[in-house]
Amino acid sequence: MKTSSMTARTLDAFARMSIGRAFASGIGMVAGGFLVLLVLVAIFAPWIAPFDYAAQNLMNANAPPGWPHLLGTDEFGRDVLSRVIFGARTSLSVSATAIAISMAAGMTLGAAAGYFGGFFERAVMTVVDLTWSFPDILIALIFVAIIGPGLTSTTFAIAIAYLAQFTRLTRAQIVRLKRETFIEATINLGAKPSHILLRHLMPNAIAPVIVVGMLAIGDGIVLEATLGFFGLGAQPPTPSWGAMMSSGTAQLFLSPWVIIFPGVAVAVTVIAVNLFGDELIRALDIRDRLRGS
Amino acid sequence: MILRYTAQRLLMLIPVSFSTSVVIFMIVYLLPGDPIDNLLRVGSSPEDRAELVAQYGLDRSLVVQYFVWIGNMFQGEFGQAIVLRRPVADLIAQNLPYSLTLGGLAFLFSSTVGMALGTLSAMVRNPVLDRFVRGFILLGSTVPGFWLALLLILFFSVNLGWFPVSGARGWESLVLPVLTIGFGGVALVARVTRVALLDVQREDFVTLLHAKGLSSGAILFRHLMPHALLPVVTILALRIGWILGGAVTVEFVFGRPGLGSLLIRALGQRDYPVVQACLLMLALAVMLGTLIGDVAQAAMDPRIREKKS
């Protein structure tokens, strides 16, 4: 059984199904288009940003939006627009990495729990349920407190905060699929658990998890911004949307634009993620499968 | 019936509480450095250290230490705050009322306004209203709390001067914080109410209710709302943790005292006894919330009471 070809086939089927249809609707086009644009901006940040994000110019500090600083400058005279652009890079990469880790770990745990059941399942689910009712910000805070601030710890903190979600979802899918007759048939034909899990259960369970993962990236961005706001995320001079708003608080009365624009960036991004995610759900027609989470 | 269900649920909480307390206990040990040093203030004397060791049995095995710790907790003895040099219990007693007020008000605000909005959107067939509510729900679920707080401060406190920027004096200082937390809460409740009402309207028994000659108002309040309340109560109970989480950020931004700001400050100052105590309180609140949610659900839906979980 060549796992790589199965993965390729799954991804291919997924791509053909969802992306086409999700982009078809008006909302899907706008939201999806914005997201694609955002990713491009993040990737090509050094070429797009008008100024060096770390370049200070104290004589031009706290300048309101205008020319040449389209979004104004912060208290060190750094160009807000450039910092927002580079901030996109930080936020997106941290969130995406974190969610990827979370998904991988969560899916493994959830699949194992759902498939093997019994005491193992109950133990896992008890711990998972507990973390799930805790607000993600608290979990992240505890984690960062233990490890110390920085981008790495932020990434892991976000990953842990959403681990419960993916575990629960995968387990629900696996449990649901286990009861299907075609699985019974495969078992009766003498298939090994690893074969059943990899070849039959996982491909069918993937779709909702991927969509939830996408929505979680949105939450992850907000979480990263919040952690940054508390000074626990990216350390200066690395720009992150949250950190920008943190240092901007002191200047709230003087130069509110330092806070407003990064916040708008976060809000618009997460809204786009949510809207596109909804379209994906509709395109994949899996709304009912998500009820359990 | 309900009592038995409650008892069942309480029993199930015991293993969960146990594991949570173990995790919280272990935090001190997961930190870099000598755990005992983590509990001491910088510049403590060897006598202080010996005293601490004796009081908490820190030279005994982990298991014993855990039970000593837990035993102390039950007696209300939470230890000494490292930085402020006061009993942690005092700190908690001081800050808890603020958190409860904020959380309670936010809860009330979210549930009432949220349900009203959700009901309006589901029952009044106005496409403009519907679009507005859906947009509001989207915004409420995605806008970062602290940013909203800052915007509100900017607009209402700085520009208009209606409300104080920070602090906790008088009811005026509660308005913006409650609004900040409430924004997300209202969005959540509105969404759940709206979906629940739309779903239940399509059920068969509603046709029969109309056929009996009941007025739309009577049907809405006596039959539809109970069905909508179910998921609302569930989600609110489960999200008590979320409301608390929102309170943490909000307390910080608005400079209000409370468990949240206490926790964040303690984290920054590495004041671990305080951290542990706060986390324990929050965990307790979350579990209590889940319990209340479960019991309320069973009280409202007779079908749940029969199921042996």
Added chain:
Amino acid sequence: MSMLEVRDLGVAFGAVQPLSDVSFSVGKGETLGLVGESGSGKSLTAMSVMGLLPLIGGRITAGAVEFDGQDLTKLPEKAYRKLRGGRIGLITQNPMTSLDPLQKIGPQVDAVAVLHLRMTRAEARARTVEILGTLRIPEPALICERYPHQMSGGMKQRIVIAMALAANPAVLIADEPTTALDVTVQAQIIRLLDDLVKSRDLALVLITHDMSVVAQVCDKVVVMYAGRAVERGSVEAIFERPRHPYTQALIGCIPRGLEGTERLTGIEGTVPTVMNYPSGCPFHPRCPRAEPICAREVPAFSTGGDSAAACHFAEVGHAKPA
């Protein structure tokens, strides 16, 4: 003297016209069978009489619904509500989902008497217990304290019937009351309804797709196909001398028991959906007797004995036994 008379009823949902030219009448102590396959418009007719079309997005476009001489189509909603559940009762199809799962049985039935007969809760409860007893529900007082999910389908259907009867209606509309029940329970419910009609002098419209039920308890029959009434008459006339090809085919479909090697007959083709009702006579694509005029003109009713068939070629003996 008919309690309920429907004349040339037409119903539309947006641009679609699911019902056209439906007419029938029921008098006191009479049972009218409204027969047809799924999708023929029987339930819509029931909803129209009850005035519940707006609930599902429909409206009456033509005709009249007369109850005790009053045209209901012209009635304001408030007055209609007084009749609904009060003088006209509805029994719905699926007992498993017809009761509010969050409320006890008692209050759900009491509500009718409280609303229409202006009784106090205590009086209404006494009445509920009494009616439940008449419907042969054991321990009615205890049942009132139970929840719907604790009862069987047959029991629930009796409760639905109780709700329909609680205010002493003059007309009962039973929309496929036995379709969702076990065969043994079906017979009980049908007999129950029959008894009620006779003992209370009710006018009953019994909607069903089961011809054998019609044969047992109905006095008159209206056969529906694709949103139109195609034949109506006394039950004897319909069963012994059907004049419309569809009715003949329907009767021919009834398995006649252990009579040897007779094959089961069906009707060629499928029932048209609301979106593509055929022009002219709706049955013409499947009719063995069809001719070009059938696709052009909707046939008028032609009377023959005590039945009337909407067919250009109505006569006894179209369908051949297999």
